Amino acid sequence: MDLIKDAFERVTKKQKLSSSKTQEVLDLIDQEIKQTVQKIQSCNEYESQVDFKSTIAELKNKLKDIAPLGQTESTQKELNQALSKYPKLLEKSFHPDIAKAYRNVEFDAQTVNEIIGSHFYRQGLFELGDCFLSEAGEPESAAAMKSQFQEMFQIVEAMKCQNLEPALKWAITNSDKLKPNGSDLLLKLHSLQYVAILQKGDRDEALHYARTYLAPFASDHMAEIQKLMVCLLYPGKLDTSPYFHLLSKANWDKVIGELTRQFCNILGQSYESPLSTTIAAGVQGLPPLLKFMNVMAGKRNEWQNMEQLPVPVELDREFQFHSVFVCPVSKEQATDENPPMLMSCGHVLCKQSITKMSKNGTKTFKCPYCPSDIDSAQCKQLHF
Structure with missing residues (x-):
């Protein structure tokens, strides 16, 4: 977002500079034309036609010296360059088709x-x-x-x-x-x-x-x-x-x-609008999901059937409403059937990981994070 903001500010700056230069040139042209008109109007009817033509010729020379196209060309060129780069950056940063990350999830239409x-x-x-x-x-x-x-x-x-x-x-x-x-x-x-x-x-x-x-x-x-x-x-x-x-x-x-x-x-309502919170969280979560779908474009059906997200999605703290635990061994999120378990050494693993490592509780095993010997019978379930 910082890159987009910087690019936008560059475009804005170039636009203001171009507009200012153009206005400056237009003001000069306007001033010269008004002076010429005033000079013509001040001439009396006895002055010759040659003087009138010379006045117009003088105006043409002054406008030529001002060179309006030459003065505005450089700033306009810089603006065009900034404008041509900005859409490319937007296209790279924002995905116009977010339907790639869509999943067929059942939801209550009335609640929505x-x-x-x-x-x-x-x-x-x-x-x-x-x-x-x-x-x-x-x-x-x-x-x-x-x-x-x-x-x-x-x-x-x-x-x-x-x-x-x-x-x-x-x-x-x-x-x-x-x-x-x-x-x-x-x-x-x-x-x-x-x-x-x-x-x-x-x-x-x-x-x-x-x-x-x-x-x-x-x-x-x-x-x-x-x-x-x-x-x-x-x-x-x-x-x-x-x-x-x-x-x-x-x-x-x-x-x-x-x-x-x-x-x-x-x-019984949240202070922040649930709709605003959902959209804001979705905006943060979309990029990694879209990136995953671009890489795994041929596995659309697998994506639709996954019970958990295939890639980690980091959200800011304001979107973290419930504590979650991901087992450091299996890399799976804890569930009611596979709850987090506190071992005697103080480290935590999911129940299924402890069961596998202890051979269904028949032997002790080494904690993967310290040299302690762990007895699965002494492990206690954690409640967040």
Whole structure:
């Protein structure tokens, strides 16, 4: 991706340079033509036709000296060269036909449709989500998802307008669910409201609000509460105080993000759209699979029947949701039938590898990673 980005930036730079040079030449030509027109218009009717012709001839000589084609030719040539290389790099980096990596895998069409519809609702595209689910024949699943995300968007939109009432109402209603998640969302919302009241200059109201809504959090958040209490010294002028950062829009954005995360969590939904996550993971996983299929083009049927991926596919940590174990001996991923086993030396192999190496448990064997003698009967199953 860095190569593509660099190539794109080169093309952009050449394009800007070419455009700038062309505009410069056009401005010179425009200036000379305007001066000639002005000179002709200033001539009176008694001047001879010879003077008129000489003026036009002079203009031609000036335009010839400017040499517009010569000045723009070099920059245009450099731009054309950059443009000719860029598609080749794109073609080399991106595969237009990704169907080579396709496998005939059974999946639940209803679940996929719900994921796509849910993605539209997450983005606030409610009409599009309704249309898609209706066309897909899934109208019943639309109503529940839509109402849930509509409520979330109403709260978020209100917060963007500095209106915390809907957010506080929702957080108070779901406080018993927020506590097990370790979330201090309610405190953050009350803190924002307290700061907003204090910035308006009403110290007494802010103090009353703090005693009513912030005091219950003092036992677990004393340092934060103390900082907020010191702000009482600056009613109406927090923006010029040492605590001006409390008025930052970034604080609101963080709380909006926390509310969205907790809202999705309570709904049993992931914070990130499953569709976006799937596509992003697929983009990372496609190159090695396409490379494999290009090399093994004649084994299409084998690819369709494989239970596991034929090549290792490395994904970033954000796509690693479950711990997996691949046996260092058999190179196979652990399953319920072939679980990982902890040996007495501390190393781990899959059960089938231990069974083979111990001759079905009839003898001890050497650990492949250290000189320890291993008794298969002492191996214990690991649970991730």
